[in-house]
Amino acid sequence: MSAQDVLDRFLDVSAPYWRENVDMQAIFMAQAASAEELDARVLRYLVNEFYxxxxxxxxxxxxxxxxxxxxxxxxxxxxxxxxxxxxxxxxxxxxxxxxxxxxxxxxxxxxxxxxxxxxxxxxxxxxxxxxxxxxxxxxxxxxxxxxxxxxxxxxxxxYNTYNDIKIAYATYDELISNGLVYSQILTTEGD
Incomplete structure (x- = not known):
């Protein structure tokens, strides 16, 4: 629903003397714009719940x-x-x-x-x-x-094979310096 549709609904249900009042028209227009924004946000939020x-x-x-x-x-x-x-x-x-x-x-x-x-x-x-x-x-x-x-x-x-580990770490000292335990060596991607 557009802001203009909301404004028209406000004016339809309001007293005739409010329809002529410039201040009330400005208030109705601000509320209509706010209602339109709220409708869009609620719709976007609810649509997300389908995915x-x-x-x-x-x-x-x-x-x-x-x-x-x-x-x-x-x-x-x-x-x-x-x-x-x-x-x-x-x-x-x-x-x-x-x-x-x-x-x-x-x-x-x-x-x-x-x-x-x-x-x-x-x-x-x-x-x-x-x-x-x-x-x-x-x-x-x-x-x-x-x-x-x-x-x-x-x-x-x-799991990493011996060859994977050998490619990732040039020397045994380099492997040890990383501070990895055996299970981490088997499951850590090489650089």
């Missing part, structure tokens, strides 16, 4: 309840959005592309899924993430829901 990537706390709470994702675990907004995105993508006969989208929604990286139909095995490989993803339990729960119950699920993680 999982832009939902706010209250919108996420409503959608989590709708999709049965209520629990007492404290998660960041981004983690909650990832869970909701994965749940929305799941719940149907999942193709390999669907499974990759579900897993990628949680970890924020590329995921490759291969299925051995003869052995009833699905392999979920995290391509561009080193080590075990921080949200692996969410990925596992989503894959358990998306895949048939008789499938065995294998998770393949990527």
């Amino acid at each position: 999982t990537d832009r939902m706010t706390e209250w919108g996420l709470r409503i959608q989590e309840s709708r999709y049965g994702l209520d629990d007492d675990v404290q998660r960041t907004l981004e983690e909650r959005r990832g869970r909701l995105r994965a749940r929305k993508r799941g719940g149907k006969n999942a193709t390999i592309a669907d499974l990759e989208l579900i897993a990628a929604g949680f970890v924020g990286g590329e995921v490759e899924v291969t299925i051995d139909y003869d052995a009833f095995t699905a392999t979920i490989e995290f391509v561009d993430i080193l080590g075990v993803p921080t949200r692996i339990s969410d990925v596992q729960a989503a894959m358990d829901r998306a895949l048939p119950a008789h499938y065995h699920i294998v998770y393949a993680y990527r």
Whole structure:
């Protein structure tokens, strides 16, 4: 609704002597402009609630309840959005592309899924993430829901090899000087 439409509505419902008053017309015009701006902001805010990537706390709470994702675990907004995105993508006969989208929604990286139909095995490989993803339990729960119950699920993680470490650090002293522990050496991208 435009400011002029709001102004016309104000004038329609006001007493005739206010319509003639210049001061009241200025007040009505200011209120109309303010109402128009407020309408635009509210509309923009509500439209954002339709998109999982832009939902706010209250919108996420409503959608989590709708999709049965209520629990007492404290998660960041981004983690909650990832869970909701994965749940929305799941719940149907999942193709390999669907499974990759579900897993990628949680970890924020590329995921490759291969299925051995003869052995009833699905392999979920995290391509561009080193080590075990921080949200692996969410990925596992989503894959358990998306895949048939008789499938065995294998998770393949990527770690630095000796050659990767040798390329990143010229000498053993250089490696030691970084102060990394063994698990960090395996999962830290080289320079």
